[in-house]
Amino acid sequence: MKDNIITIDGPSASGKGSLARNIAAHLNFDILDSGLLYRVYAYLFDSGLEHTKIVAHIKKNILFKTDNEGLTIQEGSEDITGKLRSEKTAKAASKISSLKETRNNLLELQRGFYISKGLVADGRDMGTVVFPNAKLKIFLIASPEVRAKRRYLELQNRGQEVNMLALIEDIKQRDLKDQTRVLSPLIPAEDSIVIDSSEMSLDEVLSFTKKLTKRKLNK
Numbered sequence: 001m002k003d004n005i006i007t008i009d010g011p012s013a014s015g016k017g018s019l020a021r022n023i024a025a026h027l028n029f030d031i032l033d034s035g036l037l038y039r040v041y042a043y044l045f046d047s048g049l050e051h052t053k054i055v056a057h058i059k060k061n062i063l064f065k066t067d068n069e070g071l072t073i074q075e076g077s078e079d080i081t082g083k084l085r086s087e088k089t090a091k092a093a094s095k096i097s098s099l100k101e102t103r104n105n106l107l108e109l110q111r112g113f114y115i116s117k118g119l120v121a122d123g124r125d126m127g128t129v130v131f132p133n134a135k136l137k138i139f140l141i142a143s144p145e146v147r148a149k150r151r152y153l154e155l156q157n158r159g160q161e162v163n164m165l166a167l168i169e170d171i172k173q174r175d176l177k178d179q180t181r182v183l184s185p186l187i188p189a190e191d192s193i194v195i196d197s198s199e200m201s202l203d204e205v206l207s208f209t210k211k212l213t214k215r216k217l218n219k
Ligand code: DC
Pocket: 012, 013, 034, 035, 036, 038, 039, 090, 093, 094, 095, 097, 098, 122, 123, 124, 125, 126, 174, 178
């Protein structure tokens, strides 16, 4: 029996987050943004916490809230969403996520997001390592240029200064790092369905995915 889980893996800014949020709302499933967990981990490590203390700190002090604005993260009473979404934290997360210790520490925490109602989990290794028994596995890709443009608009909306060429270069380098690392490299699971969203709107990707959920989850 497969688990009531949809995994959406792929490189950064391929549209995984928007697809995951929309599909989760459509099916009334819970949601796991695993990239954000890696960002929280990197942020806490950079603020001086040791590897062995981070998961306990996340369980005790980090609050994940989903509302109409999307996902926000609070540490105690402080909203740290902006800090987590910065390119600085993205780089730190990319670096720390290649360590065995980090991946082991976060494994059970990620699996704990699945309770019977169903889960949409997005990241890099959701279908290959964390939820190999998922009913539907999607691998979402888009060209580096398209992804850089999306990230540019996203960062600009948040009032952050960005340089388009530097962004394309950053994305290519992070892809290479994520794809070639030894542990949990960014590769499609054998039983995943690859969607290239370079020339597709979110609505098109969404309606295609809804057809897949009907077929694979009967929903
Ligand atoms: O999706 P994102 O950009 O928020 O992810 C931040 C970093 O975390 C990314 O460089 C790779 C890492 N990551 C990972 O190694 N495994 C995951 N399942 C999710 C993210």
